[in-house]
Amino acid sequence: MIEVSDVSVTLGGSLILDRVSLALPKVGVTALVGPNGAGKSSLLSLIARLRPLQTGHITVGGLPVDTTPTRQLAKVMAILRQDPGVASRLRVAELVGFGRFPHSGGRLTAEDRAIVAKTLEQFGLADLAARFIDTLSGGQRQRALVAMTFCQGTDYILLDEPLNNLDMFHQRELMRTLRTMADAHGKTVLVVLHDINHAAAYADRVVAMKNGRIAVSGETREIIRPDILETVFGFPMRVETMAGRLTVLHHA
């Protein structure tokens, strides 16, 4: 499980995270939602040990993220940040292959190659495998980066707005892949989402943040409610059940 206890972050005098505590059980998809500037990305960066902890403790699968060797953590947890630019001239298959770095240190074994090939297939990238990253569209690049993250084969997967730049088809594909990862492979997925309907449709749990604090967290059904959503996002919206699925009508 992922345990965050009493974590605060101050950057340049302003409080970014305010005594955040959170316990996410193992296995399942958790959606992290909230308005801009709520601290979602900061929290994700801290869990993924990309930023140093100022106060508090975070453990992932029992490993404290600030003291565990980074290589060991990379075998347990994978992180995809928002829009990490890839400056290097690389082919899609090479980029996805980097996901195996924590395991093989850059020399891909036959097993690694099989995993890379499978992941490319899974993300519809097989045809693009030999293309250079800088010749791809934004959505294709995003898919390649997500594929690299999955290729790491970790129990914990953190994704910061992975649906950015993706068309409807690939948004749906990615969300369904996250479901499969949790249901069939027992992965623990923490994903920052902006479309509350993706959270409503695919997540087991929702964590809503506001002003650097956890506003509310719980089972999806308990969170996707008009009163709670209005407190978090600051405007009224309707929640209907359509064809057995919770749907948030926030366009009105």
Added chain:
Amino acid sequence: MIAGLDRPERRLALMAVVVVLVCAAFMTIGLRGDLALALELRAVRLAAMVAVGVAVAVSTVVFQTVCANRIVTPSIMGLDALFIFCQTALVFSLSGLGFAGIDPRLHFLGNFVAMTGLALALFLPMLSRRFDLTLLLLTGVVLGVLFRSLSALLARLIDPNDFAVLQGAVFASFNAVEPELLLPAGLITLAGVAIAWRSRHVLDVIALGADTAVGLGVAWRAAAAGLLVLVAALVSASTALVGPMAFLGLLVVSLAERIVGTGRHAMLLPAAALVAVIVLVGGQTLLRHVLGGEGTLGIVVEFVGGLVFLAMLFARGRR
């Protein structure tokens, strides 16, 4: 696995053949007089050019990868400015004659220690606390400006005859390489290149950016600090041997990247080293033995490198 992946290897092999050809041309074209002596002189120069070319190429590739920027050169760390300042200060305090009389080995050691010392002072604090690479590089730029201004100040106070000695010492030149310095410079280069080669996979991951590298299990801060010290050692060795070569690295790395067409360091490192040797040895052969000029190759390389740098800037701006 991927179609056409064999091509960079073939291009590397081709470049290796060109390297052998230019080295052979350099050693043989226009030989006159005492054959043994001439060959010995040329062998010393050739060895110096190979060592410097490889050191500059490898250090530039590593530096650009750590900075995640393909248009910077290690010279923005201010090491060559420090080198020029050291020579100016020495000429100023010892006079031209005294400067010429310094034991070359001692001189090399002093320069090397001064430059790596500065680099260590800049980069080692990275390990202990949070830091910003941009801030660190800017510190290097500011120190560089400081050393250059101090050099300019001292140069005004130097006797004109001594100034000519200084000019000879601060322009990169392969014509006056001290043979006894080849061994230390070569060993440092060899060790540095070996470390860079062993780190080639880590470099590939670092090139993806700091966050992605950490996510993939690279202790970025320690790796970056270590690699920057490696860069400084290579730059210091080559600068102490022949003088500063600011734009050579930029020139050869951008050429090498175009030739092999990949950012993988297993290809890029050897390609850049080969291109550097071709440019230096080929250029020197042309300048001295074909065109018969006594021009300093360093100046020509800096001129062409500077043009390439401007071209790269304009190409980026248009994109």
